[in-house]
Amino acid sequence: MKPGVTHSLLLILGGLYLCACSSAAGGTATIAPTRPILVYQTATIANSTPAGAEATAAAPSATPQIYVVVLQDTLFGIAARHDITVEELRAANPNVDPLLLTPGTELVIPVAGATPVAALPSPTPVPMKTGPVHCYSSALGELWCFFLVQNINEGLIENPIGQVDLLSADGEVLTSLQAIPPLNVLPPGLAMPLVAYAAEAPGDWVSARGKLLSAYNLAAEDAYYLEADVQGVNIQISETGLSARIAGQARMAGGEQTAEVWVLAMAYDAEGNVVGVRRWEGLGETQFDFWVFSLGPEIAEVKLLVEARP
Numbered sequence: 461m462k463p464g465v466t467h468s469l470l471l472i473l474g475g476l477y478l479c480a481c482s483s484a485a486g487g488t489a490t491i492a493p494t495r496p497i498l499v500y501q502t503a504t505i506a507n508s509t510p511a512g513a514e515a516t517a518a519a520p521s522a523t524p525q526i527y528v529v530v531l532q533d534t535l536f537g538i539a540a541r542h543d544i545t546v547e548e549l550r551a552a553n554p555n556v557d558p559l560l561l562t563p564g565t566e567l568v569i570p571v572a573g574a575t576p577v578a579a580l581p582s583p584t585p586v587p588m589k590t591g592p593v594h595c596y597s598s599a600l601g602e603l604w605c606f607f608l609v610q611n612i613n614e615g616l617i618e619n620p621i622g623q624v625d626l627l628s629a630d631g632e633v634l635t636s637l638q639a640i641p642p643l644n645v646l647p648p649g650l651a652m653p654l655v656a657y658a659a660e661a662p663g664d665w666v667s668a669r670g671k672l673l674s675a676y677n678l679a680a681e682d683a684y685y686l687e688a689d690v691q692g693v694n695i696q697i698s699e700t701g702l703s704a705r706i707a708g709q710a711r712m713a714g715g716e717q718t719a720e721v722w723v724l725a726m727a728y729d730a731e732g733n734v735v736g737v738r739r740w741e742g743l744g745e746t747q748f749d750f751w752v753f754s755l756g757p758e759i760a761e762v763k764l765l766v767e768a769r770p
Contacts, residue, residue: 524552529565536642536739540657542569585674586613591651593624593670594733595661596755603661604755606734607639607670610651613677616685617646620675624656626665634662639670642724642739643767645678645685652726652765653734687713688721688768690748701758707749710742712768717744724765725750729757 527538539549550556552570591608605624611617622639639654646652654670678685693708710721720743727736736759738752752762 524571525569527567527569529561529563529567531563533561533563534739534741535561538567538569540655541659544570586617586677588612588617588620588672588675589651590622590670590672592733593668594735594756595624595626595668596735597661601660603637603656603658605637605639605656605668605670606653606737607656608651608653608734609646609672609675611646611648614648616648616678617675618644618678620646620654621673622654622656622670623673624668624670626658626662627667627669628662628664629666634665642737643722643765644769645767646765650765652724653737655737684769686719686768686770688719688766690723690764690766693764695762697759697762701754701760703751703753704759704762705749705751706740706762706764707747708764709747710745710766710768712745719744719768719770721746722767723748724767725752726763726765727752727754727759728761728763729754730760731757733757735759 525542527542529538535546535549539546542549548570549567552568556565556567589610589612591610593605593607595603595605597603603626607622607624609620609622620641624637624639625633626635626637628634635658637656637658639656641652641654643652689711690708691711693706695704695706697704704725704727706723706725708723710723712719712721720741723740723742725738725740726734729735733756735754735756736752738750740748740750742748752759
């Protein structure tokens with residue numbers, strides 16, 4: 461399997477860089493004094509088998525744009541906001557080091573789908589356990605949705621892709637958003653949220669539902685991903701519960717020092733719902749120190765996943 465066929469829309473995760481906010485009664489939370497956050501939730505969904513339908517995405521702009529990087533930006537987050545894949549963004553900016561993305565850097569934002577991507581084999585999709593969808597809408601009109609999926613298979617699952625439908629009061633689908641994984645692979649028994657983003661959500665939507673579109677077993681002979689874990693992890697949740705600091709060390713089984721390493725932090729509230737995600741990116745066996753923020757209720761727990769590629 462060739463690298464990097466995953467990400468098609470996402471976080472200010474390079475995470476997803478999510479703003480802190482505090483919970484309030486009635487499913488409403490506040491993001492600081494001037495940015496209210498409304499929380500929308502749906503009932504838990506049963507085990508789901510991938511469907512063949514494609515998610516509907518917002519129409520891309522007709523011509524490439526120039527985007528100026530700001531503090532806390534990542535390629536993953538920039539791609540999400542412009543509804544393109546990370547691969548398309550990297551291909552349009554071959555001289556930009558994704559691990560040294562500094563404020564003031566100018567990036568070319570290509571038209572979605574304009575960058576050719578190598579064709580990959582189409583293995584048989586496999587089922588995954590799916591959970592509820594939780595969406596957070598800011599006063600700026602942006603919408604972030606987290607669709608939790610769990611690998612119930614015996615091996616690694618690669619590229620789980622989902623869809624989040626925003627529904628009206630009578631159950632009509634107003635729009636559909638593609639929900640993509642913050643990591644390429646998900647180990648057996650573990651869960652991570654697929655993330656959907658909309659710059660502007662329909663004003664009359666009242667609920668959201670998710671479905672799995674595709675997920676594939678990683679072939680046993682595919683040794684592309686490296687064995688990695690984290691050690692010496694220290695997680696400190698702030699007094700407000702709206703942010704958490706994560707520090708530790710990424711470790712390679714073979715001591716590889718040039719591997720690209722991603723550490724994903726997933727913030728959960730007291731009810732086990734995802735309220736924020738953030739992805740840290742580095743090289744080889746290295747120290748990491750970053751923050752994850754809640755878009756809704758207070759953070760009760762932070763879970764980590766790690767991925768490494770040569």
